[in-house]
Amino acid sequence: MNRSACLIFNPVAGQGNPEVDLAEIRAILEPAINLDIHLTTAEIGADKLAQAAVERGVDEIIASGGDGTLSAAAVAVAGTDIPLGIISRGTANAFATALGIPDTIDGACRTILQGFSRNVDVAYCNELPMILLAGIGFEAETVEKADREAKNRFGIMAYILAGFQELRELENFDVEIETPDKIIKTTAAAVTVANAAPPTSVLAQGPAGIIYDDGLLDLTIVAPNSKAGAIAATYHLFQTASSGNAAERDDIGYLRAKQFKITTDPPQKVVIDGELVGTTPVEVKCVPGALKVFVPSVPEEEPVEKLEGLPNLIIEVKE
Incomplete structure (x- = not known):
């Protein structure tokens, strides 16, 4: 039985072609994961899309974009038992690098497909x-x-x-x-x-x-x-x-x-x-351990x- 996940995709992240990027993600993931794709807009960010996905009770959430997109999705998912997949397409890709997740689309998708998740810490600074x-x-x-x-x-x-x-x-x-x-x-x-x-x-x-x-x-x-x-x-x-x-x-x-x-x-x-x-x-x-993330190691x-x-x-x- 295939896995299912909500994919939150920021179409304005990074310097690449978003249509090509999304097509590559789908080509790698969809044979194994049923994707429910939601694109961020100026009015609806990754935080709101992730919160809505949590409320729907999705099995997994995958976020693709820059560090702002990924952090916003992570904050929304923190405290739940829903694993988060990370596909970095930003400039610095600090979030993925800090967790040892490849910053290429192929590498990040392979990490998600491996299905190995880790409970990682979250912090609060002045709440x-x-x-x-x-x-x-x-x-x-x-x-x-x-x-x-x-x-x-x-x-x-x-x-x-x-x-x-x-x-x-x-x-x-x-x-x-x-x-x-x-x-x-x-x-x-x-x-x-x-x-x-x-x-x-x-x-x-x-x-x-x-x-x-x-x-x-x-x-x-x-x-x-x-x-x-x-x-x-x-x-x-x-x-x-x-x-x-x-x-x-x-x-x-x-x-x-x-x-x-x-x-x-x-x-x-x-x-x-x-x-x-x-x-x-x-x-x-x-x-x-407030956030469950797919990581390679x-x-x-x-x-x-x-x-x-x-x-x-x-x-x-x-x-």
């Missing part, structure tokens, strides 16, 4: 859903500078160009990070809390790998004392992301916890999954904790 990560400080400023026109024109390079522009105005801030068992005080230029993150999310790459189904969040602190130090720290994080080795610089720290409460002085801008949402303080909580890396070397560091252990 807003967070599938990937929250960036505080440098990363939020960078995302704000990378406007829609630049992203459409340059793709992921828009963030890199904006990052170099932001380096000229780099400012550190005091930060207090509270976990269930301790309070950490230090100075930083960027703080990133990741639920899941691809290697391209460089400022999240302090640990030796971000595990998306361990019930924990990964926090990375970047605390350079100069613009040159910021460039060096960013390059080091790029290397850790490429090699799978944890960061070793004194101006980079990281730790893991189920939740974080973060306050800064002065207040800093906050971005969640690529969208600017406000300023600190923030509280980020992990909801373990399970991550094996075990990150550790490192805080030594951060400037003005104070750690208070709770009783």
